[in-house]
Amino acid sequence: MDSFDIFLYLGYTLVIFAAVAAILLPLINALGNPQSLIKSGLGVLAIVALYFLAYAFSGSEVTQAYSKYGIGPDLSKIVGGTLIMAYLLLGCAIVGIVFTEFNKIFK
Numbered sequence: 001m002d003s004f005d006i007f008l009y010l011g012y013t014l015v016i017f018a019a020v021a022a023i024l025l026p027l028i029n030a031l032g033n034p035q036s037l038i039k040s041g042l043g044v045l046a047i048v049a050l051y052f053l054a055y056a057f058s059g060s061e062v063t064q065a066y067s068k069y070g071i072g073p074d075l076s077k078i079v080g081g082t083l084i085m086a087y088l089l090l091g092c093a094i095v096g097i098v099f100t101e102f103n104k105i106f107k
Contacts, residue, residue, distance in 0.1 A: 054088060055081030 030037040058080030060073035 050088060051081060051085050054084035057081075058084055 027037075030040065055077065058077050060077040060080070062071055062073055062076050066076070
């Protein structure tokens, strides 16, 4: 079982290294072009605003089946906000795909 643990920790280390590299390397590259950094910041700000909007619309109801797992109204509201945001982003993606395809047809 010890060799399994070594590879598990090696896998954790590689995932953390890849995540850090995926975040830091584009930031280092963007320092040469600050305009792209501003656009990326606006995109992140828009997603955060969308989450808070979805969080405001989500409910905090907890059914009896979920309360036995320690899920309270706060966690229910967070999960509901995340689901609503995912649905909104999925809808925007589908509308964008359909719009792009129709735009190609009529050009």
